[in-house]
Structures are given as C-alpha cells and as structure tokens.
Amino acid sequence: GAVVSQHPSRVICKSGTSVKIECRSLDFQATTMFWYRQFPKKSLMLMATSNEGSKATYEQGVEKDKFLINHASLTLSTLTVTSAHPEDSSFYICSAKPGQFLSEQYFGPGTRLTVT
Amino acid sequence: SQKIEQNSEALNIQEGKTATLTCNYTNYSPAYLQWYRQDPGRGPVFLLLIRENEKEKRKERLKVTFDTTLKQSLFHITASQPADSATYLCALDRNNNAGNMLTFGGGTRLMVKP
Numbered sequence: 001g002a003v004v005s006q007h008p009s010r011v012i013c014k015s016g017t018s019v020k021i022e023c024r025s026l027d028f029q030a031t032t033m034f035w036y037r038q039f040p041k042k043s044l045m046l047m048a049t050s051n052e053g054s055k056a057t058y059e060q061g062v063e064k065d066k067f068l069i070n071h072a073s074l075t076l077s078t079l080t081v082t083s084a085h086p087e088d089s090s091f092y093i094c095s096a097k098p099g100q101f102l103s104e105q106y107f108g109p110g111t112r113l114t115v116t
Numbered sequence: 117s118q119k120i121e122q123n124s125e126a127l128n129i130q131e132g133k134t135a136t137l138t139c140n141y142t143n144y145s146p147a148y149l150q151w152y153r154q155d156p157g158r159g160p161v162f163l164l165l166i167r168e169n170e171k172e173k174r175k176e177r178l179k180v181t182f183d184t185t186l187k188q189s190l191f192h193i194t195a196s197q198p199a200d201s202a203t204y205l206c207a208l209d210r211n212n213n214a215g216n217m218l219t220f221g222g223g224t225r226l227m228v229k230p
Binding site for chain 2: 034043046095104106110
C-alpha cells in the first residue's frame, strides 16, 4: 500500500517552455502532498506544501509564479515549471501523507528535468 | 537557525557488521523523527518513525534511538548486507502555515562491502 507515482520520470525541454509534472497517490487519498527539489549529492529541499482544494504554501525563496502547483483532487497534484531555464534543471520529487494524523510521507520515484 | 546534521562522509563497512549513522539537530524541538532510505535516482522510502517520548524503536534489523537531551538520533543496521548500500536521510517535523511537514538532513551514504 501507500504507492505514489510521478509522471514523467524524465523530461528534456527547451529554455522558455513550460513543463508539467504529475504526482498521484495510487491506493490512498492524500489531503496533503509535498513537492521537493534535489540537487546532485544534496538533500531534499521542500518547495511547497499542497492541500487539496486550497492554494499551495510555498517555502521562502520559492517563486510561486514560476512553480505552479495544483491539487485538484485527493489523489492528484501537479507541478508546472513555467518558462523553464537551465538553472531549473533538477530532480523533482513529490510525496503524500496517507492521513491527516499520520506523520510519515510516501514519495514518488522522482522526475529528472533537464532544460537545454 | 535550525540545523540537521548527518555524517557527510560516506560510511564504508564490511558485510555482517553493524552500521551506525548519526543525526544531530539544533534549535529544534521535534515531536518525532523519521529515517528514510534513498537509492540513486529514486525517491526516498520511509523506514522508521520515533516519537519524542520513545527512546528506542526496532524493525527487523533496524534500530533507532532518540535522545532529546543530546538532540541526537542514532540509526543502526545490524548484520549489514550489500543490499543495504544506499543514502540514509533523517527528517524532523516542523509546522508551516499548511500543517506539519518534514525537514531533511543532508543524508549519509552507506556502502556495505561483501
């Protein structure tokens, strides 16, 4: 149980284009999903917390107009990187909490974004 | 400022030995602490959670201790196997406007040699 999928697993896009990454909880409902970014050999940096039906809460320094998050249902959250630039190239990982009172998070397999 | 520190150097041990990984934190008062395993190019996998009122927790070959006075958690893998080679992350909870979320340490890479 508690499986989270991400799509696509890899994407290469040209500078200036937008890319959408999907995060789905496959066998549970997730009122809260999280989006992280990870650079090589570094830890996960939380970008935003996404609650179903409400606006995402962004961490300090994360541009909400650049990283658009939509959590329209209890099993789907999307992250759109708008007007991508090479410095946006990174490993993006989502996670979901299976219950409001449960603490552990279940992570997707990640999406490798390369902006050329 | 809040800090979570893990051994940044890789830990190399021989198969069958016990691996011990350290997580230290400052300026935190977490209600619980979690450990995750991450393989290259993959998302982290939840391993164990220990609450502030628990001193020790076990799961199969894994053992976690939590000392809120020392502000430290130790993560042990007994009878280690090459398949245990991975990066291990500790994470502490904090609360933002949206609720409880996790802050991760930098991770420790474990290499178990046959």
